[in-house]
Amino acid sequence: MTTSRRLASYVLAIDQGTTGTTALILDQRLGVRAKVNVEFRQIFPKAGWVEHDLDDVWGSVLAAVQKALREAGLRGAEIAAIGITNQRETVALWDRRSGKPVHNAIVWQDRRTTEQCVRLKGEGREETIRAKTGLVLDPYFSATKLDWLLENVRGARAKAEAGQLAFGTVDSYLTWRLTGGAAHVTDVSNASRTLLMELRGCAWDDELLDLFRVPREVLPEIRSSSEVYGETKGVRVLPDGIPVCGIAGDQQAALFGQACFAPGDAKCTYGTGAFLLQNVGPEPVVSKHGLLTTVAWRVGGETHYALEGSAFIAGAAVQWLRDQLKIIEKASDVEALARTVKDSEDVVFVPALVGMGAPHWRPGARGLISGITRGTSAGHLARALLEGIAFQIHDLVEAMVQDAGRKVPAFRVDGGASANDLLMQFQADILGVPVERPRMIETTALGAAFLAGLAAGVWSSREEIAKSFKVGKRFEPKMKQDERERHLAKWRRAVQSA
Structure with missing residues (x-):
């Protein structure tokens, strides 16, 4: 050497x-x-x-x-x-x-x-x-x-x-x-x-x-x-x-990059679609609610498993608003447009543009916008679209809680759409748990770097990595329970029609 x-x-x-x-x-x-x-x-x-x-x-x-x-x-x-x-x-x-x-x-x-x-x-x-x-x-x-x-x-x-x-x-x-x-x-x-x-x-x-x-x-x-x-x-x-010494699939790498090392830790990556993974520990958990069971990683002779749920459309819905409807010029404009109204009123957007993934698994489902009136504006549509993304993640979290038998204490997020503060606040509100966004939201690459660095001795342990993990912003839930239930009831009715 x-x-x-x-x-x-x-x-x-x-x-x-x-x-x-x-x-x-x-x-x-x-x-x-x-x-x-x-x-x-x-x-x-x-x-x-x-x-x-x-x-x-x-x-x-x-x-x-x-x-x-x-x-x-x-x-x-x-x-x-x-x-x-x-x-x-x-x-x-x-x-x-x-x-x-x-x-x-x-x-x-x-x-x-x-x-x-x-x-x-x-x-x-x-x-x-x-x-x-x-x-x-x-x-x-x-x-x-x-x-x-x-x-x-x-x-x-x-x-x-x-x-x-x-x-x-x-x-x-x-x-x-x-x-x-x-x-x-x-x-x-x-x-x-x-x-x-x-x-x-x-x-x-x-x-x-x-x-x-x-x-x-x-x-x-x-x-x-x-x-x-x-x-x-x-x-x-x-x-x-140069040693090549770390490999993980993108969603598992993001879980590792978010330092979700303990059973119960969960992260969601908001990209074209949204991928939610929860660390369930050294024994696989078989889902009864339409989720996948997968290997999270094997490090130091120990295998950790994860439950996974995916929403096929997340950021892609914003791209649809931009490219097909021409309502916004660039994807980042959606938050400002959504903030032009105080709420979505009764407009619900089900982003089933290519069917619905877990936990519904309805490939024949199609996108749906309901609750439109003559007073509905582009702002209402933008806000309902962001809420629709968050509702999908709520359904995945609910399925995970039922499968794993443990609540999610906090919810870590990454990916491009996680930079949207309005979306992240509504996600915390509808889940009823804090949402934590790290300083660095490109955690997929970060996880690959961690895995390689551990093998090469750049970092000594997962504990060292966890101590270095920095939360950039924490979104605390503010919505009251009765309001949350009202929103979820609207969402469930719309999903049945999609």
Whole structure:
């Protein structure tokens, strides 16, 4: 190990998302030295199909890292560790020898395998899948996407069975590229999103592999979320020898980045959609209210599980207000518009623009605006839209409380829409618990950095990280119980009609 490597003290987090890649560089005191985002193109071959060119993805990673190093004024040799967090269920398939993708990645949003999922449900397979994986049978997850690639790319299945192809979620592909092909791995949090891993044993399951026609030879090795998987080799923008040592799916990384280390701790990420996760501890909790059970992380030999609920539309509803209705010029204008009225009156907005996720799971539901009168203004509509986002999260929290048997003492938030004070205050009001927004709301990348830094010794323990966690603003609930019940009754009536 060189002297420069021993003196390295910065952590690089690569947050590979659906529309772009963010590179974040942190120092030991959790100071952000640089944060750079590079977008890449989205590919829509057919209605309901969504793909990414893996060369575009890798190019965005290289560009983001190079720009972040320049912004921080650092040399690559000063990076002590690299952590990766990623869009989770997206499927990559590439040639082990050449490294070339055999097809575009199929993105988590893609719905091309809907018919296969319907067929498997008709065969009575969903109960077994749910019991083994904690997930529902849906095109959202990776297994049917991989089966589609093996079946539809010429020669892919035979090559996969011969061990010539490698499958992975995006974390696997990036680790493979960063280590020059030396490490074909994934972590437990990403593996738990594939429909191929048995939840309690955290191992690939033979029955599930047979069901989805996936040869074992194509699979990555399942590892913990914080350990050395390999070192950089042959990466144009980084020197050889930097340990790649932290991996977690984006929502699990945000949970870790929010320091939600104790059972009962919960966070919600408000992005295009909204994702709520609650740490339930070392034993998985099976949901009876439409939530998913997933692995949160494995660190130091201990696995933590989480309950997860997702609202498909959150920030995307604001984009709809901007792009389709042209009521606002930019997304950040929605709060000022909503503040032009004192309340939403009787207007209720159900943001089921692409169906409803947990806990309702109604794919046929459609968006609904009710309670409109001649006095309804754009401000009422904007305020009702923000309230509709918060109502969805209330339903998820209510389901989690019933499943986990414990209340949420406080509610941590992150993601772009969490910067909206009006939304966060209404969220606290309708939940009846405080909402805490950290100083840094990009906690997905922060979680990846923490996991890598723990493995590399930059931070000694989760307790050290927790002590450094800073709440930026705390929203205390102000709404009276009878008013809360009145709002919820309006919401429930509207949901039934959506």
